[in-house]
Amino acid sequence: MFVIGERINGMFDDVKRAIQEHDPAPIQELARRQVAGGANALDINVGPASKDKLGTMQWLVEVSQEAVDVPLCLDTTNAEVMRAGLEACEGNAIINSTTGEEERMAAILPLAAEFNCPLIGLTIDAEGVPRDADGRMEIALRLVSACMEQGISISDLYIDAVILPVNALQQVPQEVLMTIRMCKALSDPPPNTIIGLSNVSQGTVYRELLNRTCLVMALANGLDAAIVDPLDDKLMEAAIAAEVLLNRNIYCDDFIKAYRK
Amino acid sequence: MFVIGERINGMFDDVKRAIQEHDPAPIQELARRQVAGGANALDINVGPASKDKLGTMQWLVEVSQEAVDVPLCLDTTNAEVMRAGLEACEGNAIINSTTGEEERMAAILPLAAEFNCPLIGLTIDAEGVPRDADGRMEIALRLVSACMEQGISISDLYIDAVILPVNALQQVPQEVLMTIRMCKALSDPPPNTIIGLSNVSQGTVYRELLNRTCLVMALANGLDAAIVDPLDDKLMEAAIAAEVLLNRNIYCDDFIKAYRK
Numbered sequence: 001m002f003v004i005g006e007r008i009n010g011m012f013d014d015v016k017r018a019i020q021e022h023d024p025a026p027i028q029e030l031a032r033r034q035v036a037g038g039a040n041a042l043d044i045n046v047g048p049a050s051k052d053k054l055g056t057m058q059w060l061v062e063v064s065q066e067a068v069d070v071p072l073c074l075d076t077t078n079a080e081v082m083r084a085g086l087e088a089c090e091g092n093a094i095i096n097s098t099t100g101e102e103e104r105m106a107a108i109l110p111l112a113a114e115f116n117c118p119l120i121g122l123t124i125d126a127e128g129v130p131r132d133a134d135g136r137m138e139i140a141l142r143l144v145s146a147c148m149e150q151g152i153s154i155s156d157l158y159i160d161a162v163i164l165p166v167n168a169l170q171q172v173p174q175e176v177l178m179t180i181r182m183c184k185a186l187s188d189p190p191p192n193t194i195i196g197l198s199n200v201s202q203g204t205v206y207r208e209l210l211n212r213t214c215l216v217m218a219l220a221n222g223l224d225a226a227i228v229d230p231l232d233d234k235l236m237e238a239a240i241a242a243e244v245l246l247n248r249n250i251y252c253d254d255f256i257k258a259y260r261k
Numbered sequence: 262m263f264v265i266g267e268r269i270n271g272m273f274d275d276v277k278r279a280i281q282e283h284d285p286a287p288i289q290e291l292a293r294r295q296v297a298g299g300a301n302a303l304d305i306n307v308g309p310a311s312k313d314k315l316g317t318m319q320w321l322v323e324v325s326q327e328a329v330d331v332p333l334c335l336d337t338t339n340a341e342v343m344r345a346g347l348e349a350c351e352g353n354a355i356i357n358s359t360t361g362e363e364e365r366m367a368a369i370l371p372l373a374a375e376f377n378c379p380l381i382g383l384t385i386d387a388e389g390v391p392r393d394a395d396g397r398m399e400i401a402l403r404l405v406s407a408c409m410e411q412g413i414s415i416s417d418l419y420i421d422a423v424i425l426p427v428n429a430l431q432q433v434p435q436e437v438l439m440t441i442r443m444c445k446a447l448s449d450p451p452p453n454t455i456i457g458l459s460n461v462s463q464g465t466v467y468r469e470l471l472n473r474t475c476l477v478m479a480l481a482n483g484l485d486a487a488i489v490d491p492l493d494d495k496l497m498e499a500a501i502a503a504e505v506l507l508n509r510n511i512y513c514d515d516f517i518k519a520y521r522k
Binding site for chain 1: 514
């Protein structure tokens with residue numbers, strides 16, 4: 001599983017404070033700890049409160065890449081902020097995200113082509129998140145077609161089937177699992193699949209249990225990547241065990257130690 | 262998930278000792294604790310060491326049903342021991358198990374028909390456990406056909422795709438997951454699916470982590486029942502969370518408490 005660390009996000013109090021105080025230390029500490037915890041890339045989200053979103057994105061990119069050298073996953077709905085982040089990235093970046101709306105695809109896909117970087121496509125359109133897996137697949141197909149038209153390799157596309165809080169919409173997780181499975185038959189090569197995991201447990205009491213259980217279920221359905229908290233040890237151990245059971249990680253007696261950095 | 266408690270098995274030292282000393286207390290304590298932990302039925306296995314397998318089976322059945330009133334799942338390869346156990350059962354029993362071998366089916370299936378009880382069918386034949394899901398499905402189909410011929414309802418058949426230790430045969434778990442999924446297309450109504458979970462982690466260091474991860478993966482592929490240790494709290498919590506995420510258990514804020522007995 002390709003692990004994208006979710007913690008550098010202005011919606012978290014520690015990150016929000018660091019942004020306000022223009023203090024790189026907490027950001028860099030989070031960057032290092034997430035990579036040590038198993039992150040292959042780091043999500044960068046300025047958060048809802050930031051006033052200078054463009055400047056904050058550039059600053060977060062700069063201070064993060066001073067600390068670690070994994071790809072940064074630029075998480076914004078604003079194409080200008082995305083461009084500013086992409087220009088600030090010295091190494092590889094990942095675009096997070098476009099939806100399947102024509103307008104959003106027209107703004108974001110050319111950036112993926114220009115900067116030659118992977119792209120997360122959410123199965124959302126003008127009407128919002130579809131009820132079921134079939135609705136999600138329609139949008140996924142639209143994203144695949146649009147990428148093909150722009151010359152973006154489908155192996156650079158990550159379909160995010162948009163998991164929602166289980167306490168609000170209990171039918172959603174199984175539709176997401178089905179979408180993950182169905183994506184593998186969408187094209188050849190198929191797009192990758194990803195989930196923004198923590199959303200499933202928003203507002204619930206057993207957040208960590210729901211997160212790790214949902215992640216293992218998604219891996220059992222073929223998930224390729226996830227945006228998660230790599231500081232959650234039990235989550236990472238569950239993911240490692242799942243990949244051992246799926247024969248994606250070679251078994252050894254202390255497989256937890258072997259696959260933790 | 263239909264939970265069958267695995268602990269009354271003569272391969273465990275405490276049960277072996279109770280059998281040798283003819284002491285019902287440890288057996289009855291295990292029966293009560295497993296039911297309190299969430300078991301819907303209890304597996305009864307005299308174990309490899311017992312000399313009077315028939316008498317021991319009868320005794321285990323008698324003392325267990327003095328303590329609890331869930332169905333007993335009689336776990337023996339010997340048709341005479343199975344009949345003795347079935348005759349000792351006052352309530353419902355489950356037959357565990359037949360393989361797909363003609364000889365075994367000829368000995369065991371008539372007992373399922375005569376006692377009108379559910380039956381576990383292992384995807385094993387004279388050549389052993391097949392390499393892959395297709396081989397398992399061939400045997401599953403043979404079991405379905407044989408049940409139909411004997412007038413056994415397919416909703417009383419539980420296909421066990423035979424999980425093996427992941428440290429020895431790392432490719433097996435994914436074949437078992439695929440078999441669980443494929444079984445649902447085998448007939449209408451389809452057979453149930455079951456796994457004898459703990460086998461996956463035999464000889465490994467992280468037994469509990471592998472067990473609960475494997476169980477969640479199997480549930481995500483449609484598993485109906487499992488033979489597990491209901492005294493393993495984290496395993497049971499993972500199963501409950503998985504069923505909440507699959508919309509099989511209704512969500513409530515304290516779903517762990519709500520679904521634990």
